[in-house]
Amino acid sequence: MxxxxxxxxxxxxxxxxxxxxxxxxxxxxxxxxxxxxxxxxxxxxxVLNATASSLAAATSDLVGILVNDIADPFFGIMAGAAQGAICESASGRAGGEKLAVVCNTGGSAERELTYLTLLQRQRAAAVVLTGGALEDPGHIAAVAAKLARLAEAGSRIVLCGRPALPGDASVAALAFDNRSGARRLTEHLLALGHRRIGYIAGPADRTTTRHRLEGHREAMAAAGLAGDAEGQERATLHGPYDRRCGYDAALELLRRDPELTAIVAANDTIALGACAALRDQGLRVPDDVSVAGFDDLPFSVDAVPGLTTVRLPLYEAGARAGRLAMGTEEPPPGGVATIAAELMVRGSTAGPRARP
CATH class of the missing domain: 1.10.260.40 (lambda repressor-like DNA-binding domains)
Structure with a gap:
């Protein structure tokens, strides 16, 4: 009503x-x-001007692309690709051009809801939400309600790199297979012979963080190295997805276990921070400690040594999200497509060596 x-x-x-x-x-x-x-x-x-819903052209020429941090290449690549696909898909009345606006939430749950409300009031033609979701039942319910109202008013809703909403096939979701990607990454280190592996996770309240950590722990458990809950927590540190987190966490992991031979980071930026901390401690990568990341951001291949990581097709996913938002590509069966992750082995990982 x-x-x-x-x-x-x-x-x-x-x-x-x-x-x-x-x-x-x-x-x-x-x-x-x-x-x-x-x-x-x-x-x-x-919604302002709610009577406009009875008109044939119920939505505006606005498309909202929500990101946690536009300065993070993970989000910037997806947002840029989505924006490009939206522009390329222009057709129809007056060329069908859309104003694709990037909304930077800064990771704030309140800001995310505010942007969704503003886009609803502007009768946005489509909304693309990128990256992991906040794991808070109240916020999840609030977001689902906002998206339902947007969809009812004619807006297309696309989730890119974000878990699907339970039971809502009207929302197209492109979900990254973070769990299996993380599992393969840790299996790679285990196959090299590593047994003392530290893990630097992202914020504890994000779906991406949980799925990647679960994949890592699944691989450790399969190798008989799961340990007890206290041991798992001792080998895991949480923090923001930034370089400072990687630097500080690597120092703390070494303090907790001076015999550590490998560090897995929840993203490439954290991994580079960890590498810097190891260098400052006089340790070599990978001779003394192997380091691996996640996402395969553009700088990963140019790092010295090149960073072993898990590649997510961020550009391809963003472009597909843009086409879905414009209606120029059919939604995946059931509304959900799982996007595979690919292990990229480079010079930052090698077999463990005894330290002098």
């Missing part, structure tokens, strides 16, 4: 004229009243 301006007025205990003034910003309104109106708008999921 469509929420009306009168519904908002009743919830906020003001007149419809006051609601209109707040939303249009064309007349001064007391701060407390304004806050009450905006709260009612959010609670009721009110």
């Amino acid at each position: 469509t929420v009306t301006l009168a519904d908002v007025a009743a919830r906020a205990r003001v007149s419809p004229a006051t609601v209109s003034r707040v939303l249009n910003g064309n007349y001064p309104v007391a701060a407390a009243t304004r806050e009450r109106v905006l709260k009612a708008v959010d609670e009721l999921d009110y």
Whole structure:
């Protein structure tokens, strides 16, 4: 049922004229009243100009691409590819051009919901959400509700590198196989002979972090090296997906286990930070300690030594998400496609050697 301006007025205990003034910003309104109106708008999921839904062209020319951190190449590559595909797919009325806007959430759950609300009010033609999701039941439910309202209004919804929403085939999802990629990476180190392996994970509340850590631990368990829960936690450190996290965590892992022979990082940026910390401790990669990353970002092949990592086809996934957002590519069967990860073996990993 469509929420009306009168519904908002009743919830906020003001007149419809006051609601209109707040939303249009064309007349001064007391701060407390304004806050009450905006709260009612959010609670009721009110969309400006809701009567436009009866028109044939219900959506605008806006496409929103949500990223956690545009400065992170992981997100930048996907967003750029999606934006390019959206521009290339332009056709139809007035050329069909779309304004593809990148919305940087900074990893904030509140900001993510705010952007979705703004895109809903602008009647966005499509919304692309990239990267892992926050593992909070309340936030997951709130996002699902926002996306459902967007879809009902005619917006196409695409998840890129993000787990599918349970039971919602109307949302197209391109999910990376993070778990099996991480498992193969650790199996590679185990096959080289490593047994004392530290793991630097990303933020503990992200799906990507959990899936990659699960894959690592599955490989360790299969090799009989799972250990107890305390041992697993001792060999694992969490932090942001940045270089400083890799640097500090590598030093801490070495403090905990001076005989460590390998470090697995949850992404390539963390891995490079770990390599820098090892060098500063007078240790060589891979002679003394092997290091492996994840994602295969552009700088990984040029690192010295080249970084062993897991390649995710970020550009290809982003471009496909853009085509799905424009409706120029058919959604995958059941709405979900799993994108395989590929092990890339380079010079940063080798068999363990006894230290003098």
